[in-house]
Amino acid sequence: MDQQKDSGIQEFIDGVCHDIGIDVLPADQQEALRQIITQDLNAFVGERVFFSLSTDKRSELEKIIRDGGQDQLDEFFASATVDLSAILQQSFELFSMKWRQEAADMIASVS
Numbered sequence: 001m002d003q004q005k006d007s008g009i010q011e012f013i014d015g016v017c018h019d020i021g022i023d024v025l026p027a028d029q030q031e032a033l034r035q036i037i038t039q040d041l042n043a044f045v046g047e048r049v050f051f052s053l054s055t056d057k058r059s060e061l062e063k064i065i066r067d068g069g070q071d072q073l074d075e076f077f078a079s080a081t082v083d084l085s086a087i088l089q090q091s092f093e094l095f096s097m098k099w100r101q102e103a104a105d106m107i108a109s110v111s
Helices: 002-020 027-052 055-067 070-079 084-110
Strands: none
Touching (some): 002 027, 002 084
16 A cells, blocks of 8 residues: 555656656756655645644644654544545645746746
8 A cells, every 4th residue: 555655646746747847857957856846745745734633633743753653653644533635635736836836937037
């Protein structure tokens, strides 16, 4: 399941990279930008999930991140009262729009 999820995320990142046209860059710059996009995606989705939680749940999650392990984190999200799928879908859509805009701004600044 994790491999399938990782594959789906990689496909999403590939789609964002294609949408913003990084294929015109040299390979080393493409890889560097791909890493930036991946890190940005992790932060973007993490922030959206975190702020969708109640204050008590946020505190609980912070404690698990600080003191717990992956099993506790998995348990936490399995019992979370938020619709993670909807949040992820919306996050992916917003993230795509964000990077398309950033790419357009970068292109405009060098034109």
